Amino acid sequence: MSTVQNRLSIIALGGVNEIGKNMYVIQYDDDIIVVDCGSKFPDESLLGIDVIIPDIAFLLENKSRVRGLVVTHGHEDHIGGIPYIIKQLNMPVYATRLTLGLIKGKLKEHGLLGTTTLHQIDSSSSLTLGSIPISFFSTNHSIPDCLGIAFHTPQGTVVHTGDFKFDLTPVNEQFADIHKMAQIGMNGVLALLSESTNAERPGFTPSERLVGEHIHEAFAHAEGKIFITTFASNVHRLQQIINAADKMNRKIIVMGRSMVNVVEVASSLGYLNIPSNMIVEITEVDKYKRHELVILCTGSQGEPMAAMGRIAAGNHRQVEVSPGDTVIFASSPIPGNERNVARIVDNLFERKAKVIYGPGAVTGMHVSGHASQEELKLMLTLMKPQYFIPIHGEYRMLHQHRLLAEAVGVKASNIFIINNGDVVDIVGSEALQERKVPNGNTFVDGLGIGDVGNIVLRDRKVLSADGILIIVLTLGKSDNKIVSGPDIISRGFVFVKESEGLMEEVHRITLREVEQLQQVITKTNNNWGIYKQSIKESVGKFLYAKTKRRPMILPIIIQV
Amino acid sequence: MSTVQNRLSIIALGGVNEIGKNMYVIQYDDDIIVVDCGSKFPDESLLGIDVIIPDIAFLLENKSRVRGLVVTHGHEDHIGGIPYIIKQLNMPVYATRLTLGLIKGKLKEHGLLGTTTLHQIDSSSSLTLGSIPISFFSTNHSIPDCLGIAFHTPQGTVVHTGDFKFDLTPVNEQFADIHKMAQIGMNGVLALLSESTNAERPGFTPSERLVGEHIHEAFAHAEGKIFITTFASNVHRLQQIINAADKMNRKIIVMGRSMVNVVEVASSLGYLNIPSNMIVEITEVDKYKRHELVILCTGSQGEPMAAMGRIAAGNHRQVEVSPGDTVIFASSPIPGNERNVARIVDNLFERKAKVIYGPGAVTGMHVSGHASQEELKLMLTLMKPQYFIPIHGEYRMLHQHRLLAEAVGVKASNIFIINNGDVVDIVGSEALQERKVPNGNTFVDGLGIGDVGNIVLRDRKVLSADGILIIVLTLGKSDNKIVSGPDIISRGFVFVKESEGLMEEVHRITLREVEQLQQVITKTNNNWGIYKQSIKESVGKFLYAKTKRRPMILPIIIQV
Known part of the structure; x- marks a missing residue:
């Protein structure tokens, strides 16, 4: 495969017309840089499949040109594919400290630690991969240490936002680099790839702090034990739960594998501030009175085998819900999970608990980590891109994002809604979408990668x-x-x-x-x-x- | 099995701690009356199962005592089990005209017409089954011709609400018998069984007319063809769609088996007023300009093989969505169906349609057919029951309904949250929940009823x-x-x-x-x-x- 001179190519290998398994490719001449390497969960029609990752045939064909994998943040849909793909394509990985911590955990689990080089970066880093200088800007999202990426190619600058929202009062003072974004925009952006998850939602996503206030209020009113469940990776929320527990002089018991893992990684790396002696072991549960305890656990999506599900069903040996205890779902059920969550709420009511559940917009116990329409328009306005490619979303989200871009002045003919495998080539000042590269879903079933057809x-x-x-x-x-x-x-x-x-x-x-x-x-x-x-x-x-x-x-x- | 003298028993055989397969039993001495005979759809864990119906072992054991089946309305979760159960237990069926029309359709489909006697009743009917006098009151719901039932036993009156809301401005002037309800309450209600579907929702469910106004507005703004999909059984909504089409001088094409069936049954029985020459055949689609047509079709829950799904995917031979056409989902996705609806919306956007989709509360294109908290409190207040049994709902709904009953003055110890199979016996002035009768899920798989274990x-x-x-x-x-x-x-x-x-x-x-x-x-x-x-x-x-x-x-x- 020969390379066209001075051609900049932007390719989606996963993440468009779907939610999950994000993987994008920026190629300039002979240099290929991969952004993110996510996984997604199969729908119910894919019987027995554990997880889906991008088909990387294109990258394998161009193995010698791949300069590295840059990761925007530590969510599964951005890092979940790494242990499967690194076996076939060993490339250096660049990520921030927390993201790297989570990647290392995955590699360790798969016995792959040491097989590839891991480089720690932060939002002030400057890299040059192949001949492409790269800079970063920090963003707000539902996990700390998120990056947007600017690829400064000779053809012009390509910006990839990663997942983001604008949280102007972020927890732990993790402010977004809004001035740096403005600077990049002023210097000229050839093409913007921006995430579209919430492109259907009007308005501005509320600050994570709002959840903190509601948690604090609920804790203040609780009399018995408090059970609270949320996404383990939402470190900001964990911090707010810890803060509220601290104010109410309650100890915290952490339950569920991923919750224990994130609390360990995030606190050891300094992303979680936990007062000393605050975390107690489950074996010590009987040493404390009911009003002295918070049980922080997995299962916010109603997973029957997660800690919350087992506790609600009375299947947990060490801890039980007593009448009058408070149970908080600090989460919204993701579409498709409502029934499982409802089953657990049923069980909790049968145990005479007080339960705070339902959509975050009603309970105040969850806000999204993704930008709503006004924030997407703000990003488009800051970047003033010549070309725009909405990414990270199903078709109707990409479509709505296109309408937003048109509304803030991007030329309709300069907006590309692409499928996985589609290539946008920019040569000179012209962008064309004509080529396709191999792409698809690779199914993981047990130890088999791609063998179930x-x-x-x-x-x-x-x-x-x-x-x-x-x-x-x-x-x-x-x-x-x-x-x-x-x-x-x-x-x-x-x-x-x-x-x-x-x-x-x-x-x-x-x-x-x-x-x-x-x-x-x-x-x-x-x-x-x-x-x-x-x-x-x-x-x-x-x-x-x-x-x-x-x-x-x-x-x-x-x-x- | 002997019968205890002067004992009134209320039994749930289906419909509590679940949504669907409603079946309740009222027994006084030697007389058993069955209320409703519904079905429900299996969840994804019940592989290959088509439908679930109640286990009627208790009724079969007491065959000689069963005086009849009284049906509250024509929804699947109230009539869907009839063709399967009538084969094992032939009992006379009592229902209103529209409900009977739908039951006849089912019996015909199963080759069972004529195997049992069907009796047409209305809200002013008086029946005596066995020794139990029965009267009725009309209610509002998302299908016409709904009944609440009052059983005037020697022990006292038992009221079963059926499904209801209070729609004070109903479509087609189908007013609820609110004065009759008040009268029944004034005469004294021993026990109330009231439905709990929306017991978690605060407020008062909006009138169906609200949807009519939004449909009218959307039709007035539409330029190309209009596609609109809703639940086929919602005859009031169909009427409002017909009215809006009429005002805009559009013809209607009806598509999808259940939609065609309901339009036929409801219009032949006089529940739908359709101007003459308004319905045109699909084969005539090319005779009309785009702005002269409304396509009314099935598929509001995203079923890929229903009319809407096939049209959106471009798989329908006779009709297609053109750029600028308007597609309206006059429905809310039921939890679990969001992904399927989203797939179809994606397809429609790819065809450059204007799509009105999402929760009814946002689009104004759907209101619930079930009473919210204020209406449930109104029913409880009208009936002033001594004993209260919340029915028709999962545990958390029954639980919330209990709290509402307590709030309007029902004694906490007089409220029974029961499981399927549980019996509430009332002897003298005392109610006891101590007995259980056989109960369970009977699985239908193809022609097999109960053979898949x-x-x-x-x-x-x-x-x-x-x-x-x-x-x-x-x-x-x-x-x-x-x-x-x-x-x-x-x-x-x-x-x-x-x-x-x-x-x-x-x-x-x-x-x-x-x-x-x-x-x-x-x-x-x-x-x-x-x-x-x-x-x-x-x-x-x-x-x-x-x-x-x-x-x-x-x-x-x-x-x-």
Whole structure:
């Protein structure tokens, strides 16, 4: 693959027309820089799949040109793909301290620590990868240490915002570099890639501090134990929970693997200020009175096996909800998770707890980490880009973001809504979207990366709906006569013991098919295919007529 | 089973601690009356199940005492179980004209018309079933012709509200019998069963007319074709859509099976007023200009195969969305359906349509059919019940409804939150909740009613996640020596052609297991169980270590 001279290319390998598995590529001449390497969770149609990562065939084809991976922040949809992809493509990783801390945890878990070089950067760093100088600006989001990135290519500056909001009163004084953004905009931005998650939401996303005030108020009114659950990675919120607990002289018990992990990483790196002796072990729960405790736990999305779910169901050995305890969901249910959250709230009410739950806009216990329309317009106004590519969102979000860009003055013909794999090439002053590179979803199932394809998934779908019926038949080598069988085995279709009549009929149909075929096909050994096909069709037709179900029918013919 | 004299029993067979499959039983002495016979849809864990209906073992045990089924209204969660249950328990059905029309449609579809007697009633009817006089009152809801029911037993009056809201400006002048409700309350209500769907919502649910105004406004601003989708059964909304189309001189094309069905039934029974020549066939679409058409279709919940879904995806042969057309979702996505609706909105934006979508509270295009807190308090105040049983809702809704009842003066000890199967017995002036009757979920899968149980579902779950690996082995009858195999077949686990190494190893492990066992077990024919178990365990362990997957492993041993 040859390289066009002086061509700047912007490529999405993941993150457009979807939420999750973000991966963008900036290429200038022979230098390729990757931004983020995320994962996403499969929808319910992808049976048995654990996680989805970007297809990186394009990067593997251009291995020698890849200069590094720059990571905007430490959320799963930006770092979750790293341990899977680093095995195939070993590139140096650049990220801020907290982000690196979380990446290291992942690499350690996969036994990959030390396989690649990790470089710590911050918003004041200057890098040159290949021939491309890169600078950064800090942004606000629902995790600390987030970066926006400016690629200063000879063709012009390309800005990638990462995920952001404008929180003008941020927790822990983590202010965004608004002056630096203005400076970059004044110097001229050729192309802006800006995130679109909340492009459908009017207004300005409230400050995280608002949640802190509501947490504090709820803590002040609570009488028994307080259980509070939120996204583990929202370190600012954890800090506000800690602050509120401190004011009320309550100790904190941390529960749930990811919560324990984030509290450890974030406090050891200085992102969480925890008064000494404040955190107590779960084993010490009985040493304290109910009004002296806050239980900070995972499970804010209603995951039944997370700490909150197990506590609500009464399945936790060491801690229980007593009548009058307060339970706070410091989160909004993500669409699709409402039912699971509702189940847990039901359980908590049965235990006579006071429960604060529902959308953050109602409870005040959650604000988004993403920019709403006014903030997206502010970013577009600061950057004044010549070309605009909305990223990080499903189509309607990209579409709404386009309308916002037009509203603040970006030329409609200079806005590109792209699909994963699409390339925007800028040569001279002209931008064109004409090329496509390989792209797609790579499925991770257990230890297999990319080995589960359409055939396996299609089979799982059939099996999941109606199960399987196996018909085993032994035929004599010399004469095709039946030696044993047909034996019929059902799994996930019907319970054989309760369906004897049906099974007898399958038995009869199979025998009839074999006898009919034996009269036509004699002494030829290669016609098992025909036997199998006829059994499959006749039995399938019969079962559908009788049950309106379509199990997978698998005839097995053995020749002895 | 003997009957306790002068005992009034109220039993839930479906509808409490869940949304759907409503079925309640009122028994006095030897007379049993059933209220509603609903169905509900399975959640995603119930693989392959089409629909869930109540377990009616209790009614079958008391067949001779069942005097009839009284139906409150024509929604699926109140009538969906009828065709399945009427086959096992033939009881006379009492319902209003529209409700009966919808029930007849169902019975016809199942070939059951004429198997049971159908009695048409209205809100002014008086019935006596067994020895129990029954009267009715009309209510407002998102389908016309809804009833509340009063059972005037010798012990006292039991009121069942059915689903309701208070719409003081109802479409088509279908006013609720608020004076009759007041009269019933004044005469004394022993026990009230009231629906709890919106018990978590503060305030008063807006009138359906509000939606009419927004539809009218949107129609007035639309330039191209108008596509509008809503719940087919919401006849009032259909009427308002027809009215708006009429004012704008647009013709209506009706699309989607359930929409066509409801428009037919409701207009032939006089519940829909459609100006003549207003409905045109889809085949006539080309005879009209874009601004002369409204396409009224199914698919408001994002069902990909419903009319709206197919049109948005460009899969409909006869009608397409053109740039500038208006698409209106006159509905709120039900929790769990947001993603499917979002997919369709994405598609519509790609076709450059103007789309009105999102929660009804934001768009004004949907209001609930259920009473909010102030209306629930109004019903409780009108009825002044001695005992109160919140029904029709998940636990947190029942719980909130209890708090509302306490707030308007019902004694806390007189409120019963019950589970399906629980019985509230009232003897003399005392109510007790001590008994339970058989209850549960009966699964319908294709033509099978209740034949899919836990074992089949557990198998489907295993198969759906990791597929199946079948190992076929033929052993000699006399010596247990291997005659053929092991042959290995994978479905939904891995694609065998791409996993040869893995399959070779399974082959080797199986042979090793068989050889080891042959040295221990000789010439006994009854030990296939041991062979199968050892193969299953060894292969399972190996595969989990290699792939972190747990396919169903099915060894088949044939003796020849």
